[in-house]
Protein backbone atom coordinates (compact mmCIF):
# COMPACT_ATOMS: atom_id res chain seq x y z
CA UNK A 125 0.00 0.00 0.00
CA UNK A 126 1.31 3.46 -0.90
CA UNK A 127 2.20 5.58 2.07
CA UNK A 128 0.97 9.11 1.50
CA UNK A 129 -0.07 12.10 3.51
CA UNK A 130 -3.59 11.70 2.29
CA UNK A 131 -6.62 10.81 4.37
CA UNK A 132 -6.86 7.05 4.24
CA UNK A 133 -10.45 5.90 3.99
CA UNK A 134 -10.93 2.10 4.09
CA UNK A 135 -14.01 0.63 2.41
CA UNK A 136 -15.39 -2.79 3.35
CA UNK A 137 -17.72 -4.08 0.64
CA UNK A 138 -19.87 -7.15 1.23
CA UNK A 139 -18.68 -10.17 -0.80
CA UNK A 140 -21.47 -10.46 -3.40
CA UNK A 141 -21.16 -8.66 -6.73
CA UNK A 142 -24.33 -6.63 -6.25
CA UNK A 143 -22.52 -5.03 -3.31
CA UNK A 144 -18.97 -4.96 -4.63
CA UNK A 145 -19.89 -3.14 -7.83
CA UNK A 146 -21.58 -0.06 -6.37
CA UNK A 147 -18.98 0.27 -3.64
CA UNK A 148 -16.20 0.12 -6.24
CA UNK A 149 -17.95 2.86 -8.23
CA UNK A 150 -18.27 4.84 -5.02
CA UNK A 151 -14.56 4.38 -4.20
CA UNK A 152 -13.71 5.60 -7.70
CA UNK A 153 -15.94 8.61 -7.13
CA UNK A 154 -14.34 9.40 -3.78
CA UNK A 155 -10.88 9.29 -5.26
CA UNK A 156 -11.72 11.59 -8.13
CA UNK A 157 -13.74 14.04 -6.03
CA UNK A 158 -11.02 15.13 -3.61
CA UNK A 159 -7.23 15.07 -4.09
CA UNK A 160 -6.55 14.44 -0.40
CA UNK A 161 -8.69 11.33 -0.01
CA UNK A 162 -7.13 7.97 -0.69
CA UNK A 163 -9.72 5.18 -0.72
CA UNK A 164 -8.71 1.57 -0.14
CA UNK A 165 -11.00 -1.35 -0.89
CA UNK A 166 -10.67 -4.24 1.55
CA UNK A 167 -11.70 -7.43 -0.22
CA UNK A 168 -11.45 -11.20 -0.05
CA UNK A 169 -8.98 -12.97 -2.38
CA UNK A 170 -11.72 -14.24 -4.70
CA UNK A 171 -12.85 -10.69 -5.40
CA UNK A 172 -9.45 -9.11 -5.95
CA UNK A 173 -9.33 -9.81 -9.68
CA UNK A 174 -12.91 -8.68 -10.22
CA UNK A 175 -12.32 -5.44 -8.44
CA UNK A 176 -8.94 -4.71 -10.03
CA UNK A 177 -10.50 -4.68 -13.46
CA UNK A 178 -13.27 -2.36 -12.29
CA UNK A 179 -11.16 0.37 -10.75
CA UNK A 180 -10.52 3.59 -12.61
CA UNK A 181 -6.95 4.36 -13.64
CA UNK A 182 -5.15 7.52 -12.70
CA UNK A 183 -4.20 9.93 -15.46
CA UNK A 184 -0.53 9.48 -14.81
CA UNK A 185 1.63 7.52 -17.20
CA UNK A 186 1.95 4.70 -14.67
CA UNK A 187 -1.73 3.84 -15.10
CA UNK A 188 -1.88 2.81 -11.45
CA UNK A 189 -5.36 2.39 -10.06
CA UNK A 190 -6.34 5.43 -8.02
CA UNK A 191 -7.96 3.22 -5.42
CA UNK A 192 -5.79 0.90 -3.33
CA UNK A 193 -6.65 -2.71 -2.54
CA UNK A 194 -6.02 -4.68 0.62
CA UNK A 195 -6.87 -8.36 0.57
CA UNK A 196 -8.07 -10.34 3.56
CA UNK A 197 -8.52 -12.71 5.31
CA UNK A 198 -5.14 -13.15 6.81
CA UNK A 199 -4.68 -16.92 6.56
CA UNK A 200 -5.50 -17.69 10.14
CA UNK A 201 -9.10 -16.51 10.45
CA UNK A 202 -10.84 -19.34 8.67
CA UNK A 203 -13.21 -17.40 6.43
CA UNK A 204 -14.40 -19.88 3.84
CA UNK A 205 -12.48 -19.62 0.55
CA UNK A 206 -15.68 -19.53 -1.50
CA UNK A 207 -17.42 -16.92 0.63
CA UNK A 208 -17.92 -14.65 -2.41
CA UNK A 209 -20.27 -17.11 -4.03
CA UNK A 210 -22.49 -17.80 -1.04
CA UNK A 211 -25.80 -16.18 -1.96
CA UNK A 212 -27.12 -13.46 0.28
CA UNK A 213 -30.24 -15.60 0.57
CA UNK A 214 -28.22 -17.97 2.67
CA UNK A 215 -28.04 -15.22 5.25
CA UNK A 216 -31.56 -16.14 6.18
CA UNK A 217 -30.16 -19.35 7.58
CA UNK A 218 -28.70 -18.71 10.96
CA UNK A 219 -25.78 -21.05 10.44
CA UNK A 220 -24.66 -19.05 7.41
CA UNK A 221 -24.71 -15.80 9.34
CA UNK A 222 -22.58 -17.26 12.06
CA UNK A 223 -20.51 -19.53 9.87
CA UNK A 224 -19.69 -17.31 6.92
CA UNK A 225 -20.33 -13.67 7.51
CA UNK A 226 -19.47 -13.16 11.11
CA UNK A 227 -16.24 -14.99 10.34
CA UNK A 228 -15.19 -11.90 8.42
CA UNK A 229 -14.99 -9.89 11.61
CA UNK A 230 -11.56 -10.98 12.90
CA UNK A 231 -10.02 -10.37 9.46
CA UNK A 232 -11.57 -6.95 9.21
CA UNK A 233 -10.45 -6.16 12.73
CA UNK A 234 -6.87 -7.13 11.89
CA UNK A 235 -6.91 -4.94 8.79
CA UNK A 236 -8.18 -1.91 10.69
CA UNK A 237 -5.78 -2.39 13.59
CA UNK A 238 -2.81 -3.01 11.32
CA UNK A 239 -3.30 -0.13 8.90
CA UNK A 240 -5.01 2.31 11.26
CA UNK A 241 -7.05 4.12 8.59
CA UNK A 242 -8.43 7.61 9.25
CA UNK A 243 -12.03 6.54 8.58
CA UNK A 244 -14.00 3.48 7.48
CA UNK A 245 -17.01 3.05 5.23
CA UNK A 246 -18.57 -0.39 5.53
CA UNK A 247 -21.40 -2.22 3.84
CA UNK A 248 -24.39 -2.14 6.19
CA UNK A 249 -24.26 -5.94 6.29
CA UNK A 250 -21.16 -5.63 8.50
CA UNK A 251 -22.67 -3.77 11.47
CA UNK A 252 -19.90 -4.92 13.82
CA UNK A 253 -17.38 -2.70 12.04
CA UNK A 254 -18.83 0.26 13.98
CA UNK A 255 -17.48 -1.18 17.23
CA UNK A 256 -14.03 -1.81 15.74
CA UNK A 257 -13.90 1.79 14.45
CA UNK A 258 -15.09 3.13 17.80
CA UNK A 259 -12.12 1.51 19.55
CA UNK A 260 -9.76 3.49 17.33
CA UNK A 261 -11.99 6.56 17.65
CA UNK A 262 -12.30 6.97 13.89
CA UNK A 263 -15.51 7.89 12.03
CA UNK A 264 -17.51 4.95 10.66
CA UNK A 265 -20.05 5.35 7.89
CA UNK A 266 -22.29 2.68 6.40
CA UNK A 267 -22.91 2.24 2.70
CA UNK A 268 -26.24 0.77 1.65
CA UNK A 269 -26.78 -1.15 -1.55
CA UNK A 270 -30.53 -0.72 -1.39
CA UNK A 271 -32.72 2.34 -1.67
CA UNK A 272 -34.33 4.47 1.05
CA UNK A 273 -37.79 2.93 0.45
CA UNK A 274 -36.54 -0.59 0.99
CA UNK A 275 -34.42 0.28 4.04
CA UNK A 276 -37.40 1.98 5.69
CA UNK A 277 -39.68 -0.89 4.77
CA UNK A 278 -37.30 -3.42 6.31
CA UNK A 279 -37.24 -1.34 9.46
CA UNK A 280 -41.05 -1.22 9.59
CA UNK A 281 -41.28 -4.96 8.94
CA UNK A 282 -38.83 -5.87 11.67
CA UNK A 283 -41.02 -3.88 14.07
CA UNK A 284 -44.29 -5.32 12.76
CA UNK A 285 -43.45 -8.99 12.81
CA UNK A 286 -45.84 -9.85 15.60
CA UNK A 287 -48.80 -8.58 13.55
CA UNK A 288 -48.17 -10.69 10.49
CA UNK A 289 -50.16 -13.90 10.71
CA UNK A 290 -50.49 -16.09 7.64
CA UNK A 291 -48.57 -16.82 4.48
CA UNK A 292 -51.50 -15.81 2.30
CA UNK A 293 -52.23 -12.51 4.02
CA UNK A 294 -51.67 -9.06 2.66
CA UNK A 295 -50.08 -6.59 5.04
CA UNK A 296 -50.30 -2.84 5.20
CA UNK A 297 -46.85 -1.60 6.12
CA UNK A 298 -47.15 0.62 9.17
CA UNK A 299 -44.89 3.57 9.76
CA UNK A 300 -44.03 4.67 6.21
CA UNK A 301 -44.69 8.25 5.09
CA UNK A 302 -46.98 9.03 2.17
CA UNK A 303 -49.31 6.64 0.46
CA UNK A 304 -50.41 3.35 1.96
CA UNK A 305 -48.14 0.46 1.03
CA UNK A 306 -49.81 -2.92 1.01
CA UNK A 307 -48.10 -6.14 -0.04
CA UNK A 308 -48.72 -9.89 -0.03
CA UNK A 309 -46.80 -11.64 2.73
CA UNK A 310 -45.32 -14.01 0.15
CA UNK A 311 -43.55 -11.09 -1.49
CA UNK A 312 -41.93 -9.91 1.73
CA UNK A 313 -38.65 -11.19 3.11
CA UNK A 314 -39.34 -14.50 4.93
CA UNK A 315 -38.19 -13.17 8.30
CA UNK A 316 -41.48 -11.29 8.75
CA UNK A 317 -43.25 -14.55 9.43
CA UNK A 318 -40.89 -16.27 11.78
CA UNK A 319 -41.67 -15.52 15.41
CA UNK A 320 -38.08 -15.20 16.23
CA UNK A 321 -35.14 -15.83 14.01
CA UNK A 322 -31.60 -14.66 13.64
CA UNK A 323 -32.21 -12.74 10.47
CA UNK A 324 -34.83 -10.48 12.01
CA UNK A 325 -32.48 -9.73 14.87
CA UNK A 326 -29.73 -9.07 12.37
CA UNK A 327 -31.98 -6.57 10.54
CA UNK A 328 -32.76 -4.82 13.81
CA UNK A 329 -29.09 -4.66 14.62
CA UNK A 330 -28.30 -3.21 11.19
CA UNK A 331 -30.94 -0.52 11.64
CA UNK A 332 -29.68 0.44 15.08
CA UNK A 333 -26.10 0.58 13.82
CA UNK A 334 -27.13 2.80 10.90
CA UNK A 335 -28.71 5.20 13.35
CA UNK A 336 -25.70 5.30 15.66
CA UNK A 337 -23.09 5.65 12.92
CA UNK A 338 -21.39 8.87 11.87
CA UNK A 339 -23.45 8.73 8.71
CA UNK A 340 -25.19 6.64 6.08
CA UNK A 341 -24.29 6.71 2.41
CA UNK A 342 -27.20 5.63 0.20
CA UNK A 343 -26.80 4.68 -3.44
CA UNK A 344 -29.95 6.42 -4.60
CA UNK A 345 -31.11 9.87 -5.64
CA UNK A 346 -33.79 12.11 -4.29
CA UNK A 347 -35.50 12.43 -7.67
CA UNK A 348 -36.37 8.73 -7.56
CA UNK A 349 -37.71 8.40 -4.01
CA UNK A 350 -37.57 11.85 -2.45
CA UNK A 351 -40.20 11.29 0.23
CA UNK A 352 -38.40 8.22 1.53
CA UNK A 353 -34.99 9.89 1.42
CA UNK A 354 -36.41 12.72 3.54
CA UNK A 355 -37.86 10.22 6.01
CA UNK A 356 -34.59 8.30 6.24
CA UNK A 357 -32.74 11.54 6.89
CA UNK A 358 -35.26 12.58 9.52
CA UNK A 359 -35.81 9.34 11.40
CA UNK A 360 -32.96 6.96 10.82
CA UNK A 361 -29.57 8.47 10.20
CA UNK A 362 -27.48 11.02 12.05
CA UNK A 363 -26.22 12.22 8.67
CA UNK A 364 -27.52 10.88 5.36
CA UNK A 365 -25.83 11.29 1.99
CA UNK A 366 -27.66 10.32 -1.21
CA UNK A 367 -24.86 9.93 -3.72
CA UNK A 368 -26.29 7.81 -6.54
CA UNK A 369 -26.71 6.43 -9.01
CA UNK A 370 -22.99 5.76 -8.68
CA UNK A 371 -23.00 3.71 -11.90
CA UNK A 372 -23.44 6.94 -13.88
CA UNK A 373 -19.88 7.98 -13.14
CA UNK A 374 -18.58 4.57 -14.07
CA UNK A 375 -20.57 4.58 -17.32
CA UNK A 376 -18.42 7.45 -18.51
CA UNK A 377 -15.24 5.51 -17.85
CA UNK A 378 -14.93 2.97 -20.64
CA UNK A 379 -12.20 1.10 -18.82
CA UNK A 380 -14.22 0.31 -15.73
CA UNK A 381 -17.55 -0.21 -17.45
CA UNK A 382 -16.20 -2.80 -19.85
CA UNK A 383 -13.61 -4.23 -17.49
CA UNK A 384 -16.08 -5.10 -14.74
CA UNK A 385 -15.49 -8.69 -13.90
CA UNK A 386 -12.61 -8.90 -16.33
CA UNK A 387 -14.71 -11.11 -18.58
CA UNK A 388 -17.20 -8.60 -19.90
CA UNK A 389 -17.68 -9.52 -23.53
CA UNK A 390 -18.04 -6.73 -26.03
CA UNK A 391 -19.36 -8.75 -28.99
CA UNK A 392 -22.90 -8.01 -27.85
CA UNK A 393 -22.26 -4.26 -28.16
CA UNK A 394 -21.25 -4.73 -31.79
CA UNK A 395 -24.39 -6.80 -32.32
CA UNK A 396 -26.43 -3.94 -30.84
CA UNK A 397 -24.72 -1.45 -33.19
CA UNK A 398 -26.58 -3.10 -36.06
CA UNK A 399 -30.01 -2.76 -34.48
CA UNK A 400 -32.41 0.13 -34.78
CA UNK A 401 -32.79 2.65 -32.00
CA UNK A 402 -34.87 1.42 -29.06
CA UNK A 403 -35.69 -1.83 -30.80
CA UNK A 404 -34.11 -4.38 -28.43
CA UNK A 405 -35.27 -5.57 -25.02
CA UNK A 406 -32.55 -6.48 -22.53
CA UNK A 407 -33.47 -9.48 -20.39
CA UNK A 408 -31.22 -9.93 -17.37
CA UNK A 409 -31.62 -11.13 -13.81
CA UNK A 410 -28.54 -9.91 -11.98
CA UNK A 411 -25.54 -11.68 -10.62
CA UNK A 412 -27.12 -14.22 -8.29
CA UNK A 413 -30.44 -15.46 -9.60
CA UNK A 414 -30.81 -18.73 -11.42
CA UNK A 415 -33.92 -20.12 -13.09
CA UNK A 416 -34.93 -23.74 -13.17
CA UNK A 417 -34.54 -25.30 -16.65
CA UNK A 418 -38.31 -25.38 -17.09
CA UNK A 419 -38.58 -21.64 -16.55
CA UNK A 420 -35.67 -20.97 -18.90
CA UNK A 421 -37.48 -23.04 -21.52
CA UNK A 422 -40.70 -21.02 -21.10
CA UNK A 423 -38.76 -17.78 -21.22
CA UNK A 424 -37.04 -18.83 -24.44
CA UNK A 425 -40.41 -19.70 -26.00
CA UNK A 426 -41.96 -16.48 -24.72
CA UNK A 427 -39.20 -14.35 -26.23
CA UNK A 428 -39.60 -16.18 -29.51
CA UNK A 429 -43.38 -15.67 -29.52
CA UNK A 430 -43.02 -11.99 -28.61
CA UNK A 431 -41.57 -11.27 -32.05
CA UNK A 432 -39.26 -8.67 -30.51
CA UNK A 433 -35.49 -8.25 -30.73
CA UNK A 434 -33.86 -9.32 -27.49
CA UNK A 435 -30.53 -9.60 -25.73
CA UNK A 436 -30.79 -12.20 -23.02
CA UNK A 437 -28.14 -12.77 -20.36
CA UNK A 438 -28.36 -16.38 -19.17
CA UNK A 439 -26.46 -17.38 -16.07
CA UNK A 440 -25.60 -20.69 -14.51
CA UNK A 441 -26.91 -22.96 -17.23
CA UNK A 442 -25.49 -26.42 -17.47
CA UNK A 443 -23.43 -27.58 -20.41
CA UNK A 444 -26.15 -29.63 -22.01
CA UNK A 445 -28.48 -26.63 -22.24
CA UNK A 446 -31.54 -28.84 -22.05
CA UNK A 447 -33.67 -25.78 -21.50
CA UNK A 448 -33.21 -24.63 -25.07
CA UNK A 449 -36.20 -25.53 -27.26
CA UNK A 450 -35.35 -27.62 -30.30
CA UNK A 451 -34.36 -25.57 -33.31
CA UNK A 452 -34.79 -22.40 -31.26
CA UNK A 453 -31.52 -20.70 -32.11
CA UNK A 454 -32.05 -21.25 -35.84
CA UNK A 455 -35.58 -19.88 -35.67
CA UNK A 456 -34.47 -16.83 -33.71
CA UNK A 457 -31.54 -16.12 -36.02
CA UNK A 458 -30.25 -12.59 -35.70
CA UNK A 459 -33.35 -11.32 -33.88
CA UNK A 460 -31.99 -12.38 -30.52
CA UNK A 461 -28.66 -12.81 -28.81
CA UNK A 462 -27.96 -14.98 -25.78
CA UNK A 463 -25.00 -13.91 -23.66
CA UNK A 464 -23.86 -16.75 -21.44
CA UNK A 465 -22.29 -15.67 -18.19
CA UNK A 466 -21.27 -12.10 -17.52
CA UNK A 467 -22.35 -9.16 -19.69
CA UNK A 468 -21.25 -5.50 -19.59
CA UNK A 469 -24.69 -4.45 -18.34
CA UNK A 470 -24.14 -0.72 -17.85
CA UNK A 471 -22.71 -0.38 -21.36
CA UNK A 472 -25.58 -2.42 -22.82
CA UNK A 473 -28.22 -0.34 -21.04
CA UNK A 474 -26.62 2.85 -22.32
CA UNK A 475 -26.71 1.62 -25.93
CA UNK A 476 -29.20 3.46 -28.13
CA UNK A 477 -30.59 0.18 -29.51
CA UNK A 478 -32.01 -0.86 -26.12
CA UNK A 479 -35.64 0.13 -25.69
CA UNK A 480 -36.72 -1.67 -22.51
CA UNK A 481 -35.32 -3.78 -19.69
CA UNK A 482 -36.81 -6.97 -18.25
CA UNK A 483 -35.27 -6.99 -14.79
CA UNK A 484 -35.35 -8.95 -11.53
CA UNK A 485 -35.35 -5.57 -9.74
CA UNK A 486 -31.99 -5.83 -8.01
CA UNK A 487 -31.34 -2.33 -6.73
CA UNK A 488 -28.28 -1.76 -8.93
CA UNK A 489 -30.08 -2.91 -12.05
CA UNK A 490 -32.93 -0.55 -11.25
CA UNK A 491 -30.64 2.42 -10.78
CA UNK A 492 -28.75 1.54 -13.96
CA UNK A 493 -32.05 1.17 -15.84
CA UNK A 494 -33.45 4.49 -14.65
CA UNK A 495 -30.15 6.23 -15.42
CA UNK A 496 -30.43 4.97 -18.99
CA UNK A 497 -34.00 6.32 -19.15
CA UNK A 498 -35.40 2.86 -19.83
CA UNK A 499 -38.88 1.62 -18.98
CA UNK A 500 -38.69 -1.63 -17.03
CA UNK A 501 -40.75 -4.79 -17.05
CA UNK A 502 -40.40 -6.33 -13.62
CA UNK A 503 -39.86 -9.96 -12.68
CA UNK A 504 -38.67 -10.03 -9.07
CA UNK A 505 -37.40 -13.29 -7.62
CA UNK A 506 -36.16 -12.83 -4.05
CA UNK A 507 -34.88 -10.59 -1.26
CA UNK A 508 -35.85 -6.91 -1.57
CA UNK A 509 -36.71 -7.24 -5.25
CA UNK A 510 -40.50 -7.26 -4.74
CA UNK A 511 -40.15 -4.17 -2.57
CA UNK A 512 -38.15 -2.43 -5.29
CA UNK A 513 -40.80 -3.45 -7.81
CA UNK A 514 -43.48 -1.93 -5.59
CA UNK A 515 -41.60 1.38 -5.58
CA UNK A 516 -41.04 1.44 -9.34
CA UNK A 517 -44.49 0.32 -10.46
CA UNK A 518 -46.86 1.74 -7.86
CA UNK A 519 -45.05 4.80 -6.54
CA UNK A 520 -42.74 6.05 -9.31
CA UNK A 521 -44.51 4.73 -12.40
CA UNK A 522 -41.48 3.97 -14.59
CA UNK A 523 -42.13 0.21 -14.75
CA UNK A 524 -44.85 -2.39 -15.14
CA UNK A 525 -45.20 -5.90 -13.73
CA UNK A 526 -44.48 -8.64 -16.23
CA UNK A 527 -46.97 -10.89 -14.48
CA UNK A 528 -49.75 -9.80 -12.14
CA UNK A 529 -51.48 -13.13 -11.78
CA UNK A 530 -50.27 -16.42 -10.39
CA UNK A 531 -48.40 -16.96 -7.18
CA UNK A 532 -45.15 -15.10 -6.75
CA UNK A 533 -42.89 -15.47 -3.78
CA UNK A 534 -39.49 -14.52 -2.42
CA UNK A 535 -38.99 -18.25 -1.92
CA UNK A 536 -38.35 -19.79 -5.31
CA UNK A 537 -40.00 -23.08 -4.43
CA UNK A 538 -43.31 -21.33 -3.80
CA UNK A 539 -43.44 -19.38 -7.09
CA UNK A 540 -45.41 -20.59 -10.06
CA UNK A 541 -43.86 -21.01 -13.46
CA UNK A 542 -44.45 -17.91 -15.58
CA UNK A 543 -45.95 -19.24 -18.82
CA UNK A 544 -44.62 -18.39 -22.28
CA UNK A 545 -47.82 -16.66 -23.44
CA UNK A 546 -47.68 -14.27 -20.49
CA UNK A 547 -44.07 -13.43 -21.29
CA UNK A 548 -44.72 -13.05 -25.03
CA UNK A 549 -47.69 -10.72 -24.57
CA UNK A 550 -46.10 -8.65 -21.83
CA UNK A 551 -42.91 -8.10 -23.82
CA UNK A 552 -44.55 -7.28 -27.13
CA UNK A 553 -47.08 -4.88 -25.58
CA UNK A 554 -44.42 -3.21 -23.49
CA UNK A 555 -42.13 -2.56 -26.45
CA UNK A 556 -44.85 -0.52 -28.17
CA UNK A 557 -43.92 3.06 -27.17
CA UNK A 558 -47.27 4.60 -28.07
CA UNK A 559 -49.35 1.78 -26.63
CA UNK A 560 -50.89 1.28 -23.20
CA UNK A 561 -47.52 1.80 -21.52
CA UNK A 562 -46.75 5.18 -23.07
CA UNK A 563 -46.92 6.97 -19.71
CA UNK A 564 -44.46 4.44 -18.25
CA UNK A 565 -42.07 5.09 -21.16
CA UNK A 566 -42.47 8.82 -20.63
CA UNK A 567 -41.78 8.64 -16.90
CA UNK A 568 -38.71 6.50 -17.55
CA UNK A 569 -37.24 9.04 -19.98
CA UNK A 570 -37.91 11.82 -17.50
CA UNK A 571 -36.14 9.89 -14.73
CA UNK A 572 -33.16 9.24 -17.00
CA UNK A 573 -32.68 12.97 -17.39
CA UNK A 574 -33.00 13.46 -13.63
CA UNK A 575 -30.53 10.67 -12.82
CA UNK A 576 -27.92 12.09 -15.15
CA UNK A 577 -28.43 15.64 -13.89
CA UNK A 578 -28.00 14.74 -10.21
CA UNK A 579 -24.63 13.21 -11.07
CA UNK A 580 -23.50 16.21 -13.14
CA UNK A 581 -21.75 19.28 -11.74
CA UNK A 582 -24.03 21.09 -9.30
CA UNK A 583 -26.41 18.11 -9.09
CA UNK A 584 -27.89 16.87 -5.80
CA UNK A 585 -25.85 13.70 -5.57
CA UNK A 586 -22.63 15.52 -6.36
CA UNK A 587 -23.32 18.07 -3.62
CA UNK A 588 -24.17 15.29 -1.17
CA UNK A 589 -20.82 13.69 -1.97
CA UNK A 590 -19.01 17.02 -1.37
CA UNK A 591 -20.88 17.43 1.91
CA UNK A 592 -19.88 13.90 2.91
CA UNK A 593 -16.23 14.56 2.12
CA UNK A 594 -16.15 17.85 3.99
CA UNK A 595 -17.92 16.40 7.07
CA UNK A 596 -15.50 13.51 7.03
CA UNK A 597 -12.40 15.69 6.68
CA UNK A 598 -13.65 17.91 9.54
CA UNK A 599 -14.10 14.86 11.74
CA UNK A 600 -10.72 13.35 10.81
CA UNK A 601 -8.97 16.68 11.39
CA UNK A 602 -10.54 17.22 14.77
CA UNK A 603 -10.10 13.57 15.71
CA UNK A 604 -13.73 12.93 16.49
CA UNK A 605 -15.78 9.97 15.46
CA UNK A 606 -19.23 11.39 16.03
Ligand code: UDP
Pocket residue numbers: 141142143145384408409410411412413437465466467468469470485486487488489490492
Ligand atom coordinates in the same frame (compact mmCIF):
# COMPACT_ATOMS: atom_id res chain seq x y z
N1 UDP B 1 -24.16 -7.30 -13.81
C1 UDP B 1 -23.35 -7.19 -14.92
N2 UDP B 1 -23.36 -8.21 -15.81
C2 UDP B 1 -24.13 -9.32 -15.66
C3 UDP B 1 -24.96 -9.41 -14.52
C4 UDP B 1 -24.96 -8.38 -13.62
O1 UDP B 1 -22.64 -6.19 -15.11
O2 UDP B 1 -24.09 -10.19 -16.51
C5 UDP B 1 -24.12 -6.21 -12.81
C6 UDP B 1 -25.30 -5.27 -12.93
O3 UDP B 1 -25.02 -4.25 -13.86
C7 UDP B 1 -25.43 -4.77 -11.51
C8 UDP B 1 -25.00 -5.96 -10.66
O4 UDP B 1 -24.23 -6.79 -11.53
O5 UDP B 1 -24.54 -3.71 -11.28
C9 UDP B 1 -26.15 -6.76 -10.13
O6 UDP B 1 -26.70 -6.11 -9.05
P1 UDP B 1 -28.26 -6.09 -8.77
O7 UDP B 1 -28.47 -5.30 -7.54
O8 UDP B 1 -28.99 -5.63 -9.97
O9 UDP B 1 -28.66 -7.59 -8.58
P2 UDP B 1 -28.05 -8.80 -7.71
O10 UDP B 1 -27.00 -9.42 -8.55
O11 UDP B 1 -27.51 -8.22 -6.44
O12 UDP B 1 -29.23 -9.69 -7.53
